[in-house]
Amino acid sequence: MKPLSLVTKLMTGYLKSSGKLGAVFKTVPQIATADFDYMKPSKNTTFTVGFGKAPMMPEDITKKKYYVAGYNINNPATGILDTLYAHAIWIDDNTGRGGVVFVSLDAVGLLKSDGDIIKESLRDFMNETGCRSINILCTHDHAGIDTMGIWGPLPKTGRSAEFMTTVKQAIITAVKAAYEDRRGGKLLLGRVEVPDMQEDIRTPVVYSNILTRLRFVPNDKSREIHFVNFASHSESLTSENSLISADFPAYFRERIYEKTGAETIYFVGAIGGMISMRSHAKTMPEKIEGTKELGRQLADYALTIKDEVELKANINFIKQEFFVEAENIVLMAAAQLSILHTKKYNSDEAKLGYLLKTEISYFEIDELKMLLLPGETFPELVYGGYLSEEESATGLGPEANPTPLIEIVGDPNLLVFNLANDEIGYILPPNDFLLSKDAPYLDRAKDRHGRGHYEETNSVGPKTAVKIAQVVKEIMETVNKTKSANS
Numbered sequence: 001m002k003p004l005s006l007v008t009k010l011m012t013g014y015l016k017s018s019g020k021l022g023a024v025f026k027t028v029p030q031i032a033t034a035d036f037d038y039m040k041p042s043k044n045t046t047f048t049v050g051f052g053k054a055p056m057m058p059e060d061i062t063k064k065k066y067y068v069a070g071y072n073i074n075n076p077a078t079g080i081l082d083t084l085y086a087h088a089i090w091i092d093d094n095t096g097r098g099g100v101v102f103v104s105l106d107a108v109g110l111l112k113s114d115g116d117i118i119k120e121s122l123r124d125f126m127n128e129t130g131c132r133s134i135n136i137l138c139t140h141d142h143a144g145i146d147t148m149g150i151w152g153p154l155p156k157t158g159r160s161a162e163f164m165t166t167v168k169q170a171i172i173t174a175v176k177a178a179y180e181d182r183r184g185g186k187l188l189l190g191r192v193e194v195p196d197m198q199e200d201i202r203t204p205v206v207y208s209n210i211l212t213r214l215r216f217v218p219n220d221k222s223r224e225i226h227f228v229n230f231a232s233h234s235e236s237l238t239s240e241n242s243l244i245s246a247d248f249p250a251y252f253r254e255r256i257y258e259k260t261g262a263e264t265i266y267f268v269g270a271i272g273g274m275i276s277m278r279s280h281a282k283t284m285p286e287k288i289e290g291t292k293e294l295g296r297q298l299a300d301y302a303l304t305i306k307d308e309v310e311l312k313a314n315i316n317f318i319k320q321e322f323f324v325e326a327e328n329i330v331l332m333a334a335a336q337l338s339i340l341h342t343k344k345y346n347s348d349e350a351k352l353g354y355l356l357k358t359e360i361s362y363f364e365i366d367e368l369k370m371l372l373l374p375g376e377t378f379p380e381l382v383y384g385g386y387l388s389e390e391e392s393a394t395g396l397g398p399e400a401n402p403t404p405l406i407e408i409v410g411d412p413n414l415l416v417f418n419l420a421n422d423e424i425g426y427i428l429p430p431n432d433f434l435l436s437k438d439a440p441y442l443d444r445a446k447d448r449h450g451r452g453h454y455e456e457t458n459s460v461g462p463k464t465a466v467k468i469a470q471v472v473k474e475i476m477e478t479v480n481k482t483k484s485a486n487s
Contacts, residue, residue, distance in 0.1 A: 044093075048184050050090040050179055051088070051178055051225045052176065054177065055170065056083075061080065064160075066160060067145065068242055070235060075151065076242070077244045080244045089227055092182070093314050094184075099129065099130065099179075099182075100134075110422075112357065112359065133319065135372060137421070139268055141249070143234075144246065146159055149339045150339055155337055159341065184220075189212075189311055192213075192301050197278060208231050211229070212415055214368075215227075231379070236276075251292045252295035254296075269417065272377050272426045311365055316363070320471055325467075328441045329442075358374045358421075371409065376425065378429055382406060387432050402468075410476070425458045426455040428455060444456075
């Protein structure tokens, strides 16, 4: 996310003249503690899995202005490099509880308000098929079409209502196609280290270089389905680009299909802070070819996976909604001006008076533990490796930060998904969260070490990481209590 520094001049006068951020949509509702949908493991190893995809391109792409999301504002698309898609996978553990669906969009992000509308439109499908969970995630594609609104010709939104209808229909089509495609087979878990493709451009250098794959092998020997998670921003085309593209994931999926005939659904891991692919390309033609090669190279790593574990057919999950405090005055002003289409909730206890509702989901597929998080999580919040008191921007030590999520969940192999069911921006460790004193959330701060603090301007506030860790802790308490009661 790189749009909001230019919003400052447009928004500041509005906020000062109004003296408030305007009306909210609702008062704060109570959110109940969710239940863990749990069943004891069985010896069954047969899953029922299906794959679907649908193009996500407007028919009038060459006639109407659509804005490239993820870099500069007001960057109209000038052409198409490759097609954007919605991909979906249906996975049923055959325990009689119903299947679960994961959707991957070639998009920079999707707000919860939009995701909830799309899920509601699939309510009849869920009732008819017994589907018990739908999750919509994004690849954080910086060369996709603006799905959030903040990359348009400010103060107008860059979000096209017509395109959002296209997105909605593509998701529905892909989900239904995945259900129709379902077949029985085995689900194999494998991992591979990718030692030389990522970079972390913000201190500390912490990230996962593990590509994780679930490989579905159908009993009828037909086409396989690959479910892949890897941590990197999809931004290899860089800010000079004005072509619509799914970035390197398009060529990752293409390479897998060319080599194996398998269809692939791709998800991103913990990418905040910022985790991107290494590239030495200088010119746009080089960047285009480099992006294609990055996708192919990553696919080649995936295809080296050999030591796989066959998973037992048992899927347990919990989805917990919760509120985060919205302290970012620029984001709230953008919401007030309908640049961002998000719901705000009033709270006298919040600094600005506003909360946003988001969600976290936790899944267990046999031994594999998966955590679906909104936004872009700094990897040290997941794996540890916080800055010391001497190194941090604030002078605070690591004790100011929450317990790393792998410790809360109790699994060093925890598989994290970002941009899951919401996009709330960057999620940063509190001891390295620094705002400009003169214009917080408007200008980038520079710390005592001379380091810039861009990501804070695109976060909802400094309390988000602690809140997320708290919710994950509560989720795990529910999970463990449920397991104990059913032991």
